[in-house]
Amino acid sequence: MKYKDYYSILGVERSASQAEIKKAYRKLAHKFHPDVSKEPDAEERFKEIAEAYNALKDPEKRAAYDELGRQRPGQDFEPTPDWQQQYGEEQFAFDESDLADLFASLRGRGQCAPRSRGRIPIPGQDYEVTVQIALEDAFTGREVALDLTMPEYDENGVVRRVPHEFKTRIPKGAIDGQRLRVPVKGGKGSNGGRDGDLYLNIVLRPHSLFRINGHDLYLDLPLTPWEAVLGTTVEVRTPSGPVRLKVPPGTQAGQQLRLSRRGLPKPRTGEGHLFAIVQIAVPRVISEQERALFKQLADSSTFNLRGHFQQEARNES
């Protein structure tokens, strides 16, 4: 079993009062709670913060923790026989569980709480895991292998960390932020309690070409000034393969050209759209011949973009 320094996780002295521990927990929970935080490692940080607080908020568990002595975080250790006799369960798999399991199993000083001895059905814990998928996976669906380790009580009421490996299929049409439920794949229930569920939180990895908004996709479509003026046909990549997109003459910068139903599939029927956003770019370097042609265009064109400026000036005078 690895030692964790619960006081340093909460950023408090070992002599901190219960009120100081609660205050430190709340401050950290506001920052790292996965439901409100945008910190990249919020989920992991909050898990250890909650684990530390759950042990230290109860004075009896805190006393038990203090009596474990001070070790180096991460160091392997086993509670002394005296400690085990006073606080531990008769049988606890110290080498197959962690400190959180140990403190979750303690009800208080000198009391053990092996679940198999109770008669009340206890439902298994629900778990949430984040699954990152690529845009292409959301388009086709994807089988993912999940490898989770969960604390479980065996038939003797001993907590053990049990590895669970299973495959699940992320159906096509999953989008960023969506949650999928895998029934009864969470923690095992005790005394006839139902098994917990597993929730998959889908995160779509950013794509180099497409920006994703729900089932709709956005793509920048760079055009030259003459393509925008004269119109053209361009080949555009979509998740379902390349398509030829007709750009009408007189296309403006910022205009969105919709490729109907070329976005991500929706769970049951239908698809999102793909929008090509026109950007008109001018060449930074031009040849003498191009310069001459642009000059000729400038001299002969009657296109006046700033007529309203002159109108405004006339109104003021």
Added chain:
Amino acid sequence: MRVELTEVLWLDEHHEWSLTELAEVSGLSEAELHELVDGNVIVPVDPGATQRTFCSECIVTARTARRLRDDFELDAQGMVLALALLDRIRDLEAQLRNLRAQLPGRIR
């Protein structure tokens, strides 16, 4: 080790959940769920029905409420306020994401 393939369920499925089922899945009490309904953060399929049923998306909201209750020691009114604010943030983030997706990127 035998690796089995498990099917997942969409949470936005058309399946409707009873109040008791929602309480069981979320870990909230039925009384707390009634408070969330009164606070308008969880809306029954038919608000006028005597036997309230809920769509699957309510599971996500109810589970979030339970986490907030446990981790911040919130009462029902605290849960309603936190969920209403989180909902507003999610809406604003969705609008921002939508606008950002439509902003042209830099031409390489």
